[in-house]
Structure formats: structure tokens, C-alpha cells
Amino acid sequence: xxxxxxxxxxxxxxxxxxxxxxxxxxxxxxxxxxxATIEWPTGSHQLAIDSFLRSMQRDVAWGFFYGIVNFDxxxxxMNHYGNVDMFAGRFNEAYxxxxxxxxxxxxxxxxxxxxxxxxSDWTNEGYDPFAAPMETxxxxxxxxxxxxxxxxxxxxxxxxxxxxxxxxxxxxxxTGFPINRGxxxxxxxxxxxxxxxxxxxxxxxxxxxxxxxxxxxxxxxxVVSACKESLxxxxxxxxxxxxxxxxxxxxxxxxxxxxxxxxxxxxxTGAKRARVVMKAxxxxxxxxxxxxxxxxxxxxMLLVWENGSPRIPEMIAKGExxxxxxxx
Amino acid sequence: xxxxTTVFGSLSDFEKGRVDIVDDDPKYYAFxxxxxxxxxxxxxxxxxxxxxxxxxxxAIRAEGTSEWRATPHDxxxxxxxxxxxxxxxxxxxxxxxxxxxxxxxxxxxxSGTRMGRVIAGRGHMAMLPAxxxxxxxxxxxxxxxxxxxxxxxxxxxxxxxxxxx
Ligand SMILES: [Fe+2]
Numbered sequence: 001x002x003x004x005x006x007x008x009x010x011x012x013x014x015x016x017x018x019x020x021x022x023x024x025x026x027x028x029x030x031x032x033x034x035x036a037t038i039e040w041p042t043g044s045h046q047l048a049i050d051s052f053l054r055s056m057q058r059d060v061a062w063g064f065f066y067g068i069v070n071f072d073x074x075x076x077x078m079n080h081y082g083n084v085d086m087f088a089g090r091f092n093e094a095y096x097x098x099x100x101x102x103x104x105x106x107x108x109x110x111x112x113x114x115x116x117x118x119x120s121d122w123t124n125e126g127y128d129p130f131a132a133p134m135e136t137x138x139x140x141x142x143x144x145x146x147x148x149x150x151x152x153x154x155x156x157x158x159x160x161x162x163x164x165x166x167x168x169x170x171x172x173x174x175t176g177f178p179i180n181r182g183x184x185x186x187x188x189x190x191x192x193x194x195x196x197x198x199x200x201x202x203x204x205x206x207x208x209x210x211x212x213x214x215x216x217x218x219x220x221x222x223v224v225s226a227c228k229e230s231l232x233x234x235x236x237x238x239x240x241x242x243x244x245x246x247x248x249x250x251x252x253x254x255x256x257x258x259x260x261x262x263x264x265x266x267x268x269t270g271a272k273r274a275r276v277v278m279k280a281x282x283x284x285x286x287x288x289x290x291x292x293x294x295x296x297x298x299x300x301m302l303l304v305w306e307n308g309s310p311r312i313p314e315m316i317a318k319g320e321x322x323x324x325x326x327x328x
Numbered sequence: 329x330x331x332x333t334t335v336f337g338s339l340s341d342f343e344k345g346r347v348d349i350v351d352d353d354p355k356y357y358a359f360x361x362x363x364x365x366x367x368x369x370x371x372x373x374x375x376x377x378x379x380x381x382x383x384x385x386x387a388i389r390a391e392g393t394s395e396w397r398a399t400p401h402d403x404x405x406x407x408x409x410x411x412x413x414x415x416x417x418x419x420x421x422x423x424x425x426x427x428x429x430x431x432x433x434x435x436x437x438x439s440g441t442r443m444g445r446v447i448a449g450r451g452h453m454a455m456l457p458a459x460x461x462x463x464x465x466x467x468x469x470x471x472x473x474x475x476x477x478x479x480x481x482x483x484x485x486x487x488x489x490x491x492x493x
Pocket of ligand 1: 251
């Protein structure tokens with residue numbers, strides 16, 4: 001009966017709805033037709049399965065991302081880059097006060113394999129957790145097929161820049177990236193590039209807005225250009241950021257098109273700190289001690305700008321990097 | 329059928345959002361707008377709109393012909409409004425320490441080999457390759473967002489450009 005993944009993460013048998021149950025350390029994950037139910041030694045929690053799968057998809061695709069990925073106000077992961085904490089109630093003041101919060105540390109590879117297995121088993125045919133709700137089928141109901149092609153999409157990571165020979169390439173109908181219905185009016189012209197012989201690898205340019213108009217995923221920052229550790233991670237957004245992202249470093253947003261509104265809360269307690277309304281051309285920092293969730297009523301283009309330096313969390317811990325972006 | 333209208337900004341037409349504070353300091357969000365900044369800048373003034381340790385994003389008002397600049401590492405110019413011609417030159421001699429950070433302006437056009445050029449419109453992103461020299465040309469005022477590292481002529485004026493209350 002036991003479909004063993006490894007010692008720490010074992011999938012148990014299949015339930016009445018046709019879904020496997022998974023365990024990782026003290027955590028157990030079950031799904032039924034509507035909910036994911038998570039149990040740990042001091043409590044339990046339920047999330048709507050569509051929301052759970054959208055969050056799980058981001059956590060897997062981003063390799064636990066920077067800092068904290070809260071699936072909601074109770075459950076999530078905290079990345080320590082190589083190992084990762086899975087927690088319940090750790091960033092929830094009531095759970096902390098009642099001392100029922102729980103956290104366990106896992107090797108990165110062990111937990112990601114468990115999460116990938118959950119995502120594969122619990123995602124039904126026709127449901128794409130990366131897609132906006134209006135662009136995909138239902139996550140609900142009994143187990144019905146899989147959608148592994150969608151949930152195992154490769155994340156784009158350009159080495160220098162998209163469009164440079166040998167690097168990530170631009171998108172087209174032919175490569176399977178039609179223009180999204182929310183971006184039908186985005187110009188598709190490419191820049192005029194005139195490279196002298198021998199300089200074709202260095203005289204490079206591409207239409208970023210057209211590239212983004214052909215993104216088939218939402219809320220999935222991927223690298224299009226890298227200036228040393230400075231990474232442009234644009235993404236297209238529609239509906240709600242599935243996770244509440246808790247920062248471990250300052251992060252910046254440049255709104256490239258349309259509008260997103262952000263709820264910003266204290267990272268540790270969840271107390272509301274601000275709402276940030278971003279329109280085309282707006283630039284805003286997100287301090288290193290907040291968590292945030294974005295709302296995009298129409299598909300929009302957001303440039304997420306990250307400093308990928310692995311030294312940063314330690315610098316913040318030592319007080320060498322401030323939690324605020326600039327002093328003025 | 330085109331159901332949706334995508335809203336981009338421009339120098340002549342932009343609308344700023346805002347930070348609505350519940351319990352915080354708006355300065356922590358360093359909230360600005362690249363079109364607003366460029367509309368109040370001189371030609372090719374390199375105004376930092378975002379900073380993360382040594383890395384910066386600069387909002388640049390492209391207008392006329394810029395100086396030639398040497399960059400020790402890749403920089404990336406995203407045209408946010410207008411049309412910008414990027415001219416690239418492979419210098420005959422090394423003009424900047426490859427371990428340096430940020431690009432530097434040159435007094436005159438250096439000797440070297442023409443590499444080619446890019447004509448970039450709104451939404452187009454051009455690479456300014458490491459170890460090379462470039463300049464911008466814009467017949468009409470345009471806006472560039474430059475991904476780079478702070479250099480000697482990066483301009484900081486946060487109090488002028490950011491929401492403070
Ligand atoms: Fe974030």
C-alpha cells in the first residue's frame with residue numbers, strides 16, 4: 001500500500017476520492033473533493049484545494065523562492081537555501097501565543113520531491129495551477145487524470161538576456177506561446193538590430209512587452225536579464241498572487257502595465273502595514289520585514305527586481321544590510 | 329475580438345499610484361514613477377529609482393545624443409517610452425577596469441570598431457555588453473530604465489522623487 005518516496009516523505013494509500021495521502025516528517029497531507037487537509041502534531045488546517053494547488057505550484061517552481069512562502073495565514077515554507085522549514089502557525093500571532101505553532105526542517109531536495117509528488121497526484125486533468133482562474137478548468141472533485149505537462153513547466157532563467165544567441169529565446173506562436181487574451185493589443189514589433197559581422201552575440205535586443213504578452217503563466221517571476229546578481233524577473237499577473245510572500249531581503253517592483261494593488265503586512269505577525277497601488281511606470285520597494293499579496297484585476301506586466309546574492313540573509317542578520325531599501 | 333485595453337505609461341500620459349499607509353512609514357516603500365522622474369530630469373541624467381546594495385535601476389530621460397559610455401559589465405536598457413537608437417563600439421583599448429562597477433562617461437568618442445546598432449521602441453530591451461562602449465540617440469524625448477550598478481554619475485534624489493507622506 002505504501003508508495004514510498006523516501007524515509008521522510010511517504011505517500012500512503014489512495015482514499016475514497018482517489019487521492020494519495022502524503023507525509024513529510026510530522027506533517028500529513030490529505031485531499032478530498034474540495035480541500036487539502038494538513039495535520040501536524042499540535043493541530044490541523046484546511047485550505048481550498050484550488051488555492052492550495054496554486055500555492056504549491058509556485059513553491060515548487062521557485063524552489064521555495066526567497067524567504068517565506070505562506071500558503072495562507074497558517075501554513076508555509078521558509079527557505080534557508082539548501083534546507084527549508086515547513087511550518088504551521090509560525091507567522092501567526094494567535095498560534096504563537098497559544099504555543100501551538102509547529103515547524104520542521106527538511107533537506108531542500110527531500111521536501112521538493114514530496115511537494116512535486118503531491119502536485120502531480122492532486123492536480124486533475126484540465127486544471128492548470130499556473131493559469132488565471134478564467135483560463136483553466138476546475139480543481140475540484142474526485143481524482144481524474146493528471147496534468148503533469150502543466151505542473152512541470154520549465155522555469156525560464158536567462159544567463160545574460162533573452163534573445164542573446166545560445167540563451168533563452170523569444171516567444172512566438174510557433175514555439176507554443178500565443179498572445180494572451182488580456183494582451184491582444186500589445187504591439188508585437190521587434191527592435192531593429194544591425195550587428196556588424198562577428199558581433200552578432202553582443203548586439204542584441206528583444207521586445208520584452210511582446211515576450212510578456214505571450215506568457216502562459218501567472219505570478220511566476222522568471223529571469224530575463226542578469227547584471228551580475230541583479231536579476232530582472234518579470235511576470236504577468238491576473239487574479240490573486242496565490243501565496244503571501246514573506247521577504248528575507250528588500251525586493252523591488254516596477255509596474256510595466258496596468259494596475260496591481262498590494263496588501264502589505266508585518267512578516268511575523270500579519271498585522272496590516274500598508275496598501276500599495278501600483279500603476280504603469282510606478283516603482284516601489286518592499287522592505288525586508290514584510291509579507292505581501294497582490295491583486296491584479298486585468299492581466300498585467302510586473303517587473304520583479306531581485307538581488308540574488310546568497311549573502312543577503314546573513315548580512316541582514318548581522319545588521320550589514322538594512323530592512324529598508326534607502327535612507328532619505 | 330479585443331476585450332481588454334492594456335495600459336502602458338508615457339512621458340505625456342501617466343498616472344501615479346500611491347502607498348496607503350495603515351501603520352508604517354511611506355518612505356520605506358521609496359515609491360516613485362519612472363515617467364514622473366524622467367519628465368523632471370535633464371537629458372541623460374541617471375536618476376536612481378531603485379537600489380539594492382550596489383545595484384541600481386536608473387530612470388533616464390533620453391533626449392538628443394548622449395555621451396559615449398564604457399561599461400565593465402553588462403547593462404540592460406529597457407525603453408519605457410519613445411524610440412532610442414543604441415550605438416555600440418568595440419574600443420581599441422581597454423577603457424575601464426573589468427572589475428569596476430557601474431559605467432563611466434567618456435570625454436570623446438574612443439577609437440575602435442563599430443559593432444552595430446539597435447533601434448528600440450517602447451518595451452524593447454537592449455543589452456549594453458561588458459567591456460564595450462555605447463551611446464544613445466533619441467530625436468524626441470524618450471525614457472530608459474537602466475539595469476546597472478551604481479557608478480560615479482548615478483544621481484540620488486529620493487526626497488524629490490518619492491512619496492514621503
Ligand atoms: Fe514578493
